[in-house]
Amino acid sequence: xxxxxxxxxxxxxxxxxxxxxxxxxxxxxxxxxxxxxxxxxxxxxxxxxxxxxxxxxxxxxxxxxxxxxxxxxxxxxxxxxxxxxxxxxxxxxxxxxxxxxxxxxxxxxxxxxxxxxxxxxxxxxxxxxxxxxxxxxxxxxxxxxxxxxxxxxxxxxxxxxxxxxxxxxxxxxxxxxxxxxxxxxxxxxxxxxxxxxxxxxxxxxxxxxxxxxxxxxxxxxxxxxxxxxxxxxxxxxxxxxxxxxxxxxxxxxxxxxxxxxxxxxxxxxxxxxxxxxxxxxxxxxxxxxxxxxxxxxxxxxxxxxxxxxxxxxxxxxxxxxxxxxxxxxxxxxxxxxxxxxxxxxxxxxxxxxxxxxxxxxxxxxxxxxxxxxxxxxxxxxxxxxxxxxxxxxxxxxxxxxxxxxxxx
Numbered sequence: 001x002x003x004x005x006x007x008x009x010x011x012x013x014x015x016x017x018x019x020x021x022x023x024x025x026x027x028x029x030x031x032x033x034x035x036x037x038x039x040x041x042x043x044x045x046x047x048x049x050x051x052x053x054x055x056x057x058x059x060x061x062x063x064x065x066x067x068x069x070x071x072x073x074x075x076x077x078x079x080x081x082x083x084x085x086x087x088x089x090x091x092x093x094x095x096x097x098x099x100x101x102x103x104x105x106x107x108x109x110x111x112x113x114x115x116x117x118x119x120x121x122x123x124x125x126x127x128x129x130x131x132x133x134x135x136x137x138x139x140x141x142x143x144x145x146x147x148x149x150x151x152x153x154x155x156x157x158x159x160x161x162x163x164x165x166x167x168x169x170x171x172x173x174x175x176x177x178x179x180x181x182x183x184x185x186x187x188x189x190x191x192x193x194x195x196x197x198x199x200x201x202x203x204x205x206x207x208x209x210x211x212x213x214x215x216x217x218x219x220x221x222x223x224x225x226x227x228x229x230x231x232x233x234x235x236x237x238x239x240x241x242x243x244x245x246x247x248x249x250x251x252x253x254x255x256x257x258x259x260x261x262x263x264x265x266x267x268x269x270x271x272x273x274x275x276x277x278x279x280x281x282x283x284x285x286x287x288x289x290x291x292x293x294x295x296x297x298x299x300x301x302x303x304x305x306x307x308x309x310x311x312x313x314x315x316x317x318x319x320x321x322x323x324x325x326x327x328x329x330x331x332x333x334x335x336x337x338x339x340x341x342x343x344x345x346x347x348x349x350x351x352x353x354x355x356x357x358x359x360x361x362x363x364x365x366x367x368x369x370x371x372x373x374x375x376x377x378x379x380x381x382x383x384x385x386x387x388x389x390x391x392x393x394x395x396x397x398x399x400x401x402x403x404x405x406x407x408x
Contacts, residue, residue: 003220005144008117009110011102011132014049015173017262020160021148022056025119025165029146032060036109038102041069041187041245046127052170064109069187072101073244074324077188082232082342083335084267085315090265092281092288093318100126100323103135111141117144119317120337124150127270129312131321138324181208182219187248189261189281200266200276211252211280215259215353222351223258224358227251227290231341231345234287248283254283258350286348287353293346293357302347303338 008025012018012035025033035058037049046065053063076097087093106118119135122128124147131354154160164171181192204212215240228236237243237250255261261282271276295304310331315327344362350354371381 003029003117003144003146005029005031005112005117005146008119008144008146009036009106009113010114010119011121012037012049012053013121014046016054016169017160017162019052019056019122019169020164020381021119021121021156022053023060023169024148024152024154024159024163026057027167028152031117032062033058034109034115035064036103036106037063037065039065039067039069040098040101041249042106043183048341056169062113062387064105066105067106068101069245070243072098073187073248076101077284078233078244079332079336080318081291082339083311083331084288084292085311085313085318086288087315087319088265088267090263091267091279091319092189092263092284093315094186094193094279094284095128095184095279096131096187096319096321097323099131099321099359104139105140107136107143110140117146119146119148122149125273127319127321130270131323134321135324154386159249168230174284183210184404185210187245187252188284189279191280193275193280197276197278204264204278206280207387209262209280212256212262212282215261215262218259218352220352222349223254225254225348225350227287227346227348228344229291230343231293232291232336232342234290248287251286252284254350255286258391258408259353260350260355261285262353286350289357290346290348291342291353293348293360294344294362295342296357297364297367298342298344299338300366301380307335307338351377390403 008029008031009023010018010025010033012022014037022033022035022364025031035049035053037046040047040297050063050065054060080093080097085093087096103118109115110118120129120132122132129150131148136143136145154163161171163169179195181195181197182192190208190211192204196202197204226236226238227234228239233244234247237247237254242250261280263279263281264276265279266274266276285403288338295307300306314328314331314335317323317331319324322328341362341364343364344360346357349358
């Protein structure tokens, strides 16, 4: 039974699914619909979204389209990369990190226009429904959330198309057939799932890849670049200062040209099932290697190792949708504190799908060449001190060994 909703803010892409959702909200709830379309760098023209919203009866003042690329990279992607966040050892969280920003914008618009509900187009089997809704409730505890895929009876492609046709929703020719796979994209990555990718035993077709060339087709000559960091965030490529979004876009170009950033992954969804996805994160893959490179000479061992221990928990929180949870914010504070001296330049070699650090320098480097050299140097390190250090660390092992010998 439909709840009493007067006005709802819908996360709207302008595609077939969210256009059907828009009309379904109008007909099922009899409510006013406000659309929000975010430019996250997905590479699509957003003007058609406005035109389709108008065609479906949305008032011009209730159509919100916003370029959030700089905010996305500055306030979400970069903080995440300060942590070197990787989910289950491989996934760079490209879809996960975009959801809290979209949700935040929806809540801001809801407050602005006096809406009492928000809605999204995530399905009932995926992680995104959780990510959107946890963010909604964290920011506006009493908001009404409408998740059409959990409520309606449009459970097949045929029924979806029939609904669209009966309500005069334009259907692109390429949408009438069954899509070979579904795609989500933003400035950080693209992800492809479903259909031809559902069997994890089958190799992903080359046409699935959209943001990278095949490593086999990449140039036979390596590309050398430098990335400059200030307090853990990248600020320049090859000495050229760039805004956060422009810098990530440039890294994407470099990664694409060198076949970098492909990942074929079976992951564990928060909702309980395993799923297979093909991800492309060219710029992010380069950035992760570069950031770890500058940290290698600027972070103390204890701080670096603690960060590595905290990282899986931090990555899991983002994957599961807890960006606005206090534990993520607590971890972020610790991570950001560690970045105070993560400043300097990393030189990278890009070659046929690989990224290698070949140089790193920093005014705050903890690397002391006099300490590690095999040559004689005037340093405060006496080789004889190592004997006592080793014996103290061996004490418990010797004690255990003695007991084992007595009882054998």
